[in-house]
Amino acid sequence: MRLVPRQRGKLARAALVAAAQVALFCAAPAVAQVAVHGQLVYTLTGPPIVDGVVVVVGGKIAAIGKLGEVPIPADFELLHAALVTPGLVDAHSVVGLAGQYNQARADQDQHEGSEAIQPELRAIDAYNPRERLVSWVRGFGVTTLQTGHAPEELVPGQLFIVKTTGATADDAAIVPFSAVAATLAESAKRASAPGTRSKMMAMLRASLIEAREYATKRAPTGGAAPAEAGGEDEDEGGAHGEDASPAAAPLPPRDLRLDALAAVLAREVPLVLTAHRAQDIASALRLAREFDLRLVLDGAAEAYLMLDELKDAGVPVILHPTMQRAVGEADNLSFETAAKLATAGIPFALQSGFEAYVPKTRVVLFEAAIAASHGLGFEAALASITRDAAKILGVDARVGTLEVGKDGDLALYDGDPFEYTSHCLATIIEGKVVSRGERTE
Amino acid sequence: MLLHLLLAIGSALAAPLSRGVAPGDDQVRAGSPVASLGPLVFTGARIITVAGPPIEDGVLVVQGGVIVSVGRASLVPIPEGALVRDLHGRTVMPGLVCTHSHIGGIGGADGSGPIQPDIRIYDSLNVRDSGFKRALAGGLTTLNVMPGSGHLLSGQTTYLKLRGGNTVEDLFIRGADGAPLGGMKMANGTNSLGDSPFPGTRGKSAALVRKQFVAAQEYRAKIAAAAGDPDKLPNRNLALEGLVEVLDGKRIVHFHTHRHDDIVTVLRLSQEFGFRVVLHHISEGWKVADEIRAAKASCSIILLDSPGGKLEAIDLDMRTGAVLEAAGVNVAFHTDDWITDSRLFLRMGALGVRAGMTRGGALRALSLSGAEMLDLDARIGSLEAGKDADFVILDGDPFSVYTKVLETWVEGVKRFDREDPLDRLYAEGGFGAGHDQAPYFCCYGDH
Numbered sequence: 001m002r003l004v005p006r007q008r009g010k011l012a013r014a015a016l017v018a019a020a021q022v023a024l025f026c027a028a029p030a031v032a033q034v035a036v037h038g039q040l041v042y043t044l045t046g047p048p049i050v051d052g053v054v055v056v057v058g059g060k061i062a063a064i065g066k067l068g069e070v071p072i073p074a075d076f077e078l079l080h081a082a083l084v085t086p087g088l089v090d091a092h093s094v095v096g097l098a099g100q101y102n103q104a105r106a107d108q109d110q111h112e113g114s115e116a117i118q119p120e121l122r123a124i125d126a127y128n129p130r131e132r133l134v135s136w137v138r139g140f141g142v143t144t145l146q147t148g149h150a151p152e153e154l155v156p157g158q159l160f161i162v163k164t165t166g167a168t169a170d171d172a173a174i175v176p177f178s179a180v181a182a183t184l185a186e187s188a189k190r191a192s193a194p195g196t197r198s199k200m201m202a203m204l205r206a207s208l209i210e211a212r213e214y215a216t217k218r219a220p221t222g223g224a225a226p227a228e229a230g231g232e233d234e235d236e237g238g239a240h241g242e243d244a245s246p247a248a249a250p251l252p253p254r255d256l257r258l259d260a261l262a263a264v265l266a267r268e269v270p271l272v273l274t275a276h277r278a279q280d281i282a283s284a285l286r287l288a289r290e291f292d293l294r295l296v297l298d299g300a301a302e303a304y305l306m307l308d309e310l311k312d313a314g315v316p317v318i319l320h321p322t323m324q325r326a327v328g329e330a331d332n333l334s335f336e337t338a339a340k341l342a343t344a345g346i347p348f349a350l351q352s353g354f355e356a357y358v359p360k361t362r363v364v365l366f367e368a369a370i371a372a373s374h375g376l377g378f379e380a381a382l383a384s385i386t387r388d389a390a391k392i393l394g395v396d397a398r399v400g401t402l403e404v405g406k407d408g409d410l411a412l413y414d415g416d417p418f419e420y421t422s423h424c425l426a427t428i429i430e431g432k433v434v435s436r437g438e439r440t441e
Numbered sequence: 442m443l444l445h446l447l448l449a450i451g452s453a454l455a456a457p458l459s460r461g462v463a464p465g466d467d468q469v470r471a472g473s474p475v476a477s478l479g480p481l482v483f484t485g486a487r488i489i490t491v492a493g494p495p496i497e498d499g500v501l502v503v504q505g506g507v508i509v510s511v512g513r514a515s516l517v518p519i520p521e522g523a524l525v526r527d528l529h530g531r532t533v534m535p536g537l538v539c540t541h542s543h544i545g546g547i548g549g550a551d552g553s554g555p556i557q558p559d560i561r562i563y564d565s566l567n568v569r570d571s572g573f574k575r576a577l578a579g580g581l582t583t584l585n586v587m588p589g590s591g592h593l594l595s596g597q598t599t600y601l602k603l604r605g606g607n608t609v610e611d612l613f614i615r616g617a618d619g620a621p622l623g624g625m626k627m628a629n630g631t632n633s634l635g636d637s638p639f640p641g642t643r644g645k646s647a648a649l650v651r652k653q654f655v656a657a658q659e660y661r662a663k664i665a666a667a668a669g670d671p672d673k674l675p676n677r678n679l680a681l682e683g684l685v686e687v688l689d690g691k692r693i694v695h696f697h698t699h700r701h702d703d704i705v706t707v708l709r710l711s712q713e714f715g716f717r718v719v720l721h722h723i724s725e726g727w728k729v730a731d732e733i734r735a736a737k738a739s740c741s742i743i744l745l746d747s748p749g750g751k752l753e754a755i756d757l758d759m760r761t762g763a764v765l766e767a768a769g770v771n772v773a774f775h776t777d778d779w780i781t782d783s784r785l786f787l788r789m790g791a792l793g794v795r796a797g798m799t800r801g802g803a804l805r806a807l808s809l810s811g812a813e814m815l816d817l818d819a820r821i822g823s824l825e826a827g828k829d830a831d832f833v834i835l836d837g838d839p840f841s842v843y844t845k846v847l848e849t850w851v852e853g854v855k856r857f858d859r860e861d862p863l864d865r866l867y868a869e870g871g872f873g874a875g876h877d878q879a880p881y882f883c884c885y886g887d888h
Contacts, residue, residue, distance in 0.1 A: 100747075100748060100749025100750070101752060102749060102752075132748075133747060137747075304872075305872065323746075323782060323785065325782070326870055326875055327779060327875070332873065333870050336869050336870070358749070358750030359746040359747040359749075360747055360748070363747065372843075374869060418842050420788055420791030420792060420795060420841070420842050422795075
């Protein structure tokens with residue numbers, strides 16, 4: 001099926017146009033007005049709509065329903081596809097920090113090697129929205145990414161959440177500070193410290209305790225400190241208790257590293273902790289219990305050995321790319337882990353992950369395809385890169401499903417998107433067609 | 442071990458020699474040698490021979506490790522006393538040929554120099570590496586295992602059949618003289634650059650290669666001039682002997698090359714010294730398709746999920762297969778395992794189709810074209826009478842993501858069976874899948 005805008009008036013004439021909807025359309029800006037018709041529209045809120053239509057107005061989904069029942073304004077571009085899904089959500093990537101050239105000190109800002117623990121490193125300060133790998137994944141339907149620092153140090157830095165469009169990182173960002181990343185894996189070992197798994201845990205504990213004491217001292221009432229570790233900190237900590245009594249002990253000086261960890265302790269952001277082996281997953285759960293963290297387990301190659309523990313802990317999983325190489329700590333990974341997490345009722349999302357060589361990025365659509373064919377099934381696999389990923393990232397109020405009021409982010413395919421030989425016809429972000437056809441140049 | 446063997450033979454002999462056996466209800470266990478005892482007949486499947494159009498309701502007759510006949514049910518007689526398997530609803534295709542693999546925990550040339558033609562990769566190969574099991578799970582039956590691309594010439598490659606074996610000798614494909622067959626691995630571009638004695642530039646890379654080939658030409662001339670007189674023969678030089686085999690066309694050069702200008706340099710060197718070459722990877726091959734066709738060079742390509750990761754792969758394009766096919770160039774795929782996973786080799790053919798290759802061209806690129814690039818097309822690569830009985834049984838279209846490899850047969854012996862729990866572990870992954878294989882036919886469960 002080709003992507004061909006066609007006469008919109010015919011469909012519009014076939015439908016009754018309610019006055020309220022007309023008013024809504026008139027209120028919208030005059031740019032980027034599209035409607036999408038799919039032979040199958042997967043909303044992720046219920047069964048797929050056969051011959052469905054999604055109308056996007058002012059960047060938001062204004063109407064959704066059956067063709068002929070949903071009015072389509074005459075001046076809208078109407079796109080057609082065999083199958084329409086919400087824009088894909090890649091729950092963990094490094095693209096934008098990692099660039100295609102793979103040249104150190106040129107386009108590889110996902111790994112800062114100077115220290116083991118640097119939670120103050122903000123992804124938004126390093127993200128290149130014009131990086132070709134961003135438009136590459138967008139060409140396959142990816143509209144939202146959680147991206148940031150790679151699992152190459154014990155605490156490599158922050159993650160943030162972007163749309164795969166925008167002229168600046170600030171434009172692209174929808175959550176400027178979405179998580180602190182941590183790593184319990186060989187890649188976190190350093191020549192000095194940490195040199196062992198126990199040392200990794202000891203260093204994490206020490207940092208979290210230091211952050212807790214810091215937050216307590218800086219809090220106006222001695223309680224948990226409000227955290228300002230993310231992108232918005234124009235004021236110099238005015239909310240941190242400078243109005244407190246002059247007789248009180250002097251506030252500890254502002255420490256960006258501890259601010260970020262304080263946000264984790266205050267459960268304002270999760271700790272996205274990468275661990276593959278079962279014993280490392282157990283350590284991650286132990287750390288989360290000790291500090292009452294919002295843990296999101298990342299990677300998790302041996303999660304199939306830890307299903308009961310993960311379920312009991314209520315910890316969601318951002319599972320490794322299905323096609324990640326089965327080497328090193330991930331040598332026992334399985335194509336079927338996603339299916340096992342689904343059966344166990346553990347919330348999970350798939351990811352494109354981090355690649356140090358070729359391919360420089362994976363595509364989460366392709367990773368979900370392999371999971372779909374290895375026990376997960378079509379709908380659960382689609383959910384793992386749309387609705388379920390959005391929930392784990394905490395952006396489900398805006399993206400992940402097709403519902404009136406949510407962002408007009410859609411992916412259009414000429415068949416089953418998981419089939420190797422299908423194509424992404426177009427990617428739409430907030431009502432704007434940002435890719436037409438897969439990028440092959 | 443003997444007990445297992447006897448039990449396997451006993452159960453096979455006791456099996457009913459009748460038609461109508463259900464798919465998957467198999468009398469022959471994976472790895473068992475009994476399959477070669479009598480004729481085996483597979484009926485009802487869609488057979489993709491690659492030598493011609495697909496055959497619906499085809500019959501494949503196998504005996505003694507080779508294909509006796511293959512064709513439409515109405516045309517192929519079923520031999521007396523044959524063991525018949527009904528494969529209705531299944532697809533059968535040739536065993537896949539990977540022209541470029543690094544499976545086996547191998548180590549080729551070392552850091553002592555950039556050109557090491559005396560290196561034989563089979564001296565370093567661990568036949569118990571789980572990668573071989575994964576390759577079988579992906580439908581692969583023949584591999585060209587080779588050293589890496591960090592040298593201008595990193596050693597001799599080895600052509601292997603995935604027969605299962607206790608030593609690498611058990612996997613060799615041998616020539617008429619009994620010698621194990623293989624090619625020569627070379628590389629240009631950035632990977633083989635380095636500090637001295639490695640070249641620092643592309644010009645130096647080509648100069649060092651020329652110098653060695655000239656030395657090999659002179660060595661060969663001395664041997665010819667000696668006319669068998671031991672007093673006149675030069676001292677044996679294993680490195681130059683390797684290159685002489687290249688000059689004589691006995692070893693095909695498998696040349697890692699990415700950028701368009703590097704590809705053309707390979708063609709230039711090949712023409713200067715008259716060596717046979719297969720261009721490998723060729724990220725930018727689509728830019729010089731006409732030049733490749735004019736040089737009559739074959740291409741073994743890889744498709745990746747994104748471009749980049751190294752400077753030479755920035756312009757990697759999924760359309761490479763389609764562009765070369767349209768230009769009339771012989772194209773094969775390779776896994777470059779661990780770069781891509783052998784279990785997903787069919788996927789690469791499908792991605793070629795996604796980006797414009799014909800289905801027929803992509804199927805050939807996974808089998809017969811690869812066989813041609815290893816000089817093995819008289820023996821493998823298609824399902825034709827007289828060729829080795831290397832084939833794969835699939836539960837659907839080879840290019841669907843939902844299709845699984847059910848069985849992989851090598852020379853008439855089933856070497857992978859998805860119904861077998863241990864084989865399935867390697868196919869899907871899971872705890873233990875990353876460990877070395879269990880010793881062949883020994884010690885563990887049913888193996």
